[in-house]
Amino acid sequence: MPSRPDAEAGRHGPVRVTLVLDVAAVGGAEIVLRNTFAHLDPRRVVADVVCLREAGPLADDFRSVTDGVVTLPRGGRLDRAGLGRIPRLVRHFRRRRTDVVVVSHHHRAALTLARIAAVLAGARSVVAAHDMDLTRVGSRVLPRHVVETLFLSSGLALLAPSQGRYLHDEEGVGASWRSRAREYVVPNGIPAPEPVPPERRAEVRAELGVADDDVVVLMVARLSRQKAHDVMLDAIARADRPNLRLVVVGDGKRREELEALVAERGLEKAVTFLGLRRDVPRLLAGGDVFALSSVHEGVPISVIEAMTAGLPVVATDVGALRDQVTEGVDGFLVPSGDAEGLAGRLARLADDPALRAELGCRAQERARAEFTVENTAAAFTEMVESVARRRA
Template sequence: MPSRPGAEGGPLRVTLVLDVAAVGGAEIVLRNTFAHLDPARVVTDVVCLREPGPLAGDFRAVSDGVTVLPRGGHHRLDRLDRAGLGRIPRLARHFRARGTDVVVVSHHHRAALTLARVAAVLSGRTRSVVAAHDMDLTRVGSRVLPRYVVETLFLSAGLALLAPSQGRYLHDEEGVGRSWRSRAREFLVPNGIPAPEPEPPGRRAEVRAELGVEDDDVVVLMVARLSRQKAHEVMIDALARAAHPKLRLVVVGDGTRRAELEDLVAERGLEKAVTFLGLRRDVPRLLAGGDVFALSSVHEGVPISVIEAMTQGLPVVATDVGALRDQVTDGVDGFLVGSGDAAALGERLVRLADDPALRAELGRRARERASAEFTIENTAAAFTDMVEAVARRS
């Protein structure tokens, strides 16, 4: 596709507006996407509305810089008070000075979601895109897009989706597309990850020795923050129901539920079968020592952890929530079970534990699928196509 020139005949200029450059799945995917864009077609910068945040340096390394536009005081970011509204003209001036063609806002950055879309309109030439990174929130009494955003989607030129099922959810459950006010052109920009570095020989044995597991143990890895969303208690119940002598659950992640979950493990007599590793920055390395990847979540978007596991050749056993059905095909490269169904989850884990050939086959298919579909190059290409289409106004 030929390049769509920006205002000065060069590449398109895209500004990402965040409340803060926090460490989260969506922010990491955006950072990686920016690193893989063709600078002849798209150049980026970042605006933070509260403070730079821990990923600011990462974004500076892959963009034209990070600008912070804080407001005074200590008011809530999502309130439309005067201090918050005062940043709208400042954002509009930034877009005009930058020559921004397209503004991108993430759904869970609530101040950016409100202020940046209005500023884009006021700038006179900039168009905005809302990026949705979650779904199934009605299960927990919440929403991906606030009602006022759905009713003002016409202010934006695009709605970026992670998967087809996410689009269906937003239409069916949150009212997207029900009126002219709630419509924006929809684009599919799937999550992807950079190709992992090949693991050195002996890595599997090294990790398993660190975990203290035997050669014939079946290690089930669960990489997820210790929150209600991830429903670790269902995974623990599944392990107890399975009662398989060789199943070992390794939990990577931390959170406020750790003590509660450790007590639950003790109550179920699973201390020797469950290990909590806490927050780790070497997840790909840990995956090399695993046999199965599992999630018991109540809701999800398109989990990066699942893509990482599939890339490493691990079959996935997960609850059928969010867009997981767009990542995993039941019985082909993993298994999907109903949310909260510990019995089914345990049965699938036992099936994989007892059948090494099945584990290997599903893992092989998972790796092939991830390598073909869930790459950062595919994400960057879809992102580029989206912003070029939005900027063309066609």
């Protein structure tokens, strides 16, 4: 295997990390990575970014917190499979003296090409998995060819321990020597929010048109089948509490369908669609409960934001949510698709202000202790330093 003069990387300075993406799109995983890079100690880790298709809308954000963003598109008509980018990636890794290459599971070109280039350049690679519990037939987090070649990588980054169990049980990770890589948990975290002024709650609730005694349930999720808004609407109807108000933040292809369902169920006074909003932390200040009815998730940032804001969570027990929410302590979890279960938990919280306050306080304490971007940056640093120390 190719080697470099500083084969034991990190011994003579910070670990050099290159994140390879198909495109720097605006997505949850990309935003977490950008925020993580902003909180790295440059004495220990320095990073740059390579995009294989185009820079993308988040490129400037990455430029502001890394050593730069480079784009390596296909080399022309003859480069149909994009394989021409492998030698260009190798040159980039060698020129920059990259120690660790990080690729995200949903950037499919990077997942294949960057891992091959890392081997050829004598660098190590880490595969970062950002999802689990995919429900579509034949759908996977990690493609089969990646699982069968995990031995080529020096690490598999997980969001939570339960994600590792899922990948082992459902996708064959660790089933043979070919499908093994050392596993690291790098939990999602968010930057500390700005302090909320006392008048913010009244301001937001006035904007939403809710009364002082209304119980506002916030659901922040794109309007897609994955988020199962129809189940949440059914739960609101079953809860049968006149003071329960569901505020849906997000947009997507299902909007017309869901608005028609609201009209059909006679829920116009109970449900408000706000569309896509950029001020979610501000909106959370006006809420009482956060809810999510997804059929699959990873570690949703929206739940961390809600807990940090002091809201109890009512959600379906999918993905790694049980690593975020403890039943009866800082929220409630019910099986996926269980509208009756969601309704019962929402009704209980609507009827008991003291319970809402108690669970919300515990949620906030836990989020501010565990789900911070500083913790994410620390775990990322430990991972890449460990990988860089290991011989390829």
